[in-house]
Amino acid sequence: MLRKSPHSVDAAQRRAHLQAFSELLQLLRREAGHPSARDFYRSNGGRAHFLCTYEQYLNVESGRSAPTPGLLEKIAVALQIWLHEGKNRELFLVYLRLVLGSENLFEMVAQAIREAKNAAAAPPLRQALQRDLETRRRPVTQEQADAMYADPVSYWLSVVFCNDGGEWTAAELAQLLGYPESAIRTSAQRYLKTGFLVASKDGKRFRCFASGKVLVIPRRTPHLPPEPVRRCERLNEEMARKRGCEELRESLYLKCYPSGIRQYYSYLARTVAGASVYSTADRGPDTAFYQVQTIVRKLFSIKKEAWK
Structure with a gap:
């Protein structure tokens, strides 16, 4: 043989x-x-x-x-x-x-x-969130992503259209965001060229190309570049002061091993994503746009040589 x-x-x-x-x-x-x-x-x-x-x-x-x-x-x-x-x-x-x-x-x-064979199965809510995300995910091109960060007006238009599946006029957006209607139209035209927005036949109303979808922005690294993040944070804080408020802040200081705390990151990320179950397409008078965020900062490290 x-x-x-x-x-x-x-x-x-x-x-x-x-x-x-x-x-x-x-x-x-x-x-x-x-x-x-x-x-x-x-x-x-x-x-x-x-x-x-x-x-x-x-x-x-x-x-x-x-x-x-x-x-x-x-x-x-x-x-x-x-x-x-x-x-x-x-x-x-x-x-x-x-x-x-x-x-x-x-x-x-x-x-x-390998994960422990007898580990408990993922909770039903977590499974449902994952299935919902998989069916609603839609990628954004780099050109569309660049347009989002072109200026403050474009950034806020992306926030509105990524989280509201309806149509908006320039006048409605100007009233909602507090920017001049002319600036709204300029940003909307930029988005129309990239395909991110779609205009009605009369050209007066705009909607996102992927209404009701979860838009995924291209990345070159696992973490977003720090400068755009800082710029967006400044805009978020400014908008909350002018037209909203901060409703919750929880903070904890601790000393730990980096390898230990990093095991907690995926749980934090899923917790933030879980807030999407409250997302609504309604445009009732008591609806509002929210930012839900989690941040983990390493403040300083203990080095043994400093104690010698």
């Missing part, structure tokens, strides 16, 4: 792992709102983001080659992999299996990071 060479077995396993990675990547890409590999590549900045040609990326998605760790990081950021609960872990495990090659080594490493 002929026995297969170990090398042929390894090659067959590698092909199977490449195929598994390819199929999962394509599934995640479609769930992220990109119907094709080319759309995913171009919408996320092309070579400037992925640091490879489209053909090289296509080889990975088609299962012809494995991504380098650097390319996998770029793919994960473009997918915003942290939004794909469950499948994010599966993707990295498939990649780990592909990179390690040895099945025995993979099992030892996977066992060390």
